[in-house]
Amino acid sequence: MSRxxxxxxPHPMLSFLTAVVWCLLINSLSLGTxxxxxxxxxxxxxxxxxxxxxxPAAPKVGKLIVYVALxxxxxxxxxxxxxxxxLFRSNQKMRSRWVxxxxxxxxxxxxxxxxxTITLTPGTVSADLSDKGRYxxxxxxxTADPEEEAKEIKHRYERRLKEIFE
Amino acid sequence: MIWxxxxxxxxVIGAIFTxxxxxxxxxxxxxxxxxxxxTKASTLGVGSLLLASMIHAFVYEGGSxxxxxxxxxxxxxxxxxxxxxxxxxxxxxxxxxxxPPPGDRTWSTFDTGPADxxxxxxxx
Numbered sequence: 001m002s003r004x005x006x007x008x009x010p011h012p013m014l015s016f017l018t019a020v021v022w023c024l025l026i027n028s029l030s031l032g033t034x035x036x037x038x039x040x041x042x043x044x045x046x047x048x049x050x051x052x053x054x055x056p057a058a059p060k061v062g063k064l065i066v067y068v069a070l071x072x073x074x075x076x077x078x079x080x081x082x083x084x085x086x087l088f089r090s091n092q093k094m095r096s097r098w099v100x101x102x103x104x105x106x107x108x109x110x111x112x113x114x115x116x117t118i119t120l121t122p123g124t125v126s127a128d129l130s131d132k133g134r135y136x137x138x139x140x141x142x143t144a145d146p147e148e149e150a151k152e153i154k155h156r157y158e159r160r161l162k163e164i165f166e
Numbered sequence: 167m168i169w170x171x172x173x174x175x176x177x178v179i180g181a182i183f184t185x186x187x188x189x190x191x192x193x194x195x196x197x198x199x200x201x202x203x204x205t206k207a208s209t210l211g212v213g214s215l216l217l218a219s220m221i222h223a224f225v226y227e228g229g230s231x232x233x234x235x236x237x238x239x240x241x242x243x244x245x246x247x248x249x250x251x252x253x254x255x256x257x258x259x260x261x262x263x264x265x266p267p268p269g270d271r272t273w274s275t276f277d278t279g280p281a282d283x284x285x286x287x288x289x290x
Contacts, residue, residue: 079183079210082202084188096199100265119245122206125198126245127252128209130267131277137264139252140201 008042010049013058015041057107063164070160074121082122085142099124099146101136101153110165111136117157124149173218180214187211197255198262199240201248208244213237 009015019034019041026033039086084092111133115126118138128137143149171259183284187207193240216233255261264273271277 021235024232024235027230075209075213079206082206083183083186086186086193086203088207091193091195091199094199096196096262098262098264100267102268115249116241116245119205119248120209120241122202122209125205125248125252127198127249127256128273128275130270131274132270133270133274134270135267137207137267137273139198139201141199 007046009045014045018044039078042124043115048057050165057165059109059164063160067157067164071117071120071157074156075116078122082141089142092164094142095144096139096141097143097146098127099138099140099143099144099149099153101150101158103134103158105158105162105166107165110161114153114157114161118153169221173221173225174222176214176218176221179242180211180218183207183214194283196262197258197260199236201255202254205244210238 001067019037022037022040023029023033103111103114105114111129115129115136118124118126118136123141125139126136126141129135130137138150138153140149179185184207187203190203191200216237220230220233235260256264256273256275267273
């Protein structure tokens with residue numbers, strides 16, 4: 001039974017995501033759409049399974065939802081702050097500089113999401129990763145103290161991502 | 167009526183942040199600073215406009231959720247393009263000098279060392 005389950009759904013998250021995206025693309029929840037979505041959700045992961053031999057560990061969904069809500073809220077707040085900086089502060093007075101964030105995260109998925117989060121919250125853009133993947137190079141538009149900024153990123157985002165993925 | 171006001175407020179907020187993003191592109195003076203401007207327009211600007219579209223669809227039509235997909239694809243692709251532009255800026259060297267990573271050798275975009283290419287094989 002469990003072998004049949006694993007054959008039909010080698011990657012349950014991917015199946016679920018494929019089905020949801022299909023329904024959203026069609027933009028309806030009629031019976032035909034849902035049946036086709038379920039069909040695609042089962043067939044696509046089976047056909048593509050040879051291409052992802054190392055499947056990522058399943059994230060903790062509850063904490064992931066909390067994280068997404070937090071990031072959306074931060075985007076809202078940071079947008080207002082950056083709009084103020086762009087409109088009312090002269091270029092000379094902007095203290096834009098590089099911030100080096102030491103990483104404790106190991107899994108590539110978690111580091112990717114952290115880098116994406118940093119870029120999406122206005123005011124910081126992640127530029128590069130060090131060769132061993134232990135440091136993240138971040139550009140801050142206006143910051144008084146780069147080390148404080150790095151600590152903030154670690155405390156606010158990296159700690160939560162560590163709980164979600166590791 | 168009340169929904170019309172809500173939709174209008176969302177549209178105006180979206181327009182304002184898209185506008186501020188464009189002002190940022192014009193005003194900011196270094197390439198790395200200019201990368202910051204579009205991240206604003208593409209998050210809150212587009213997000214607010216899409217929210218207005220969704221509210222309109224739910225109030226006046228059957229409802230629509232595929233705006234969420236636009237948002238999701240935008241959130242997945244925007245950081246990658248920003249990252250590529252940053253790397254191009256690093257290579258063009260018209261940015262502030264980057265601090266070296268404290269423990270590691272260099273930033274990976276400059277990493278052309280033997281670890282990347284692999285040692286040449288000697289056959290005796």
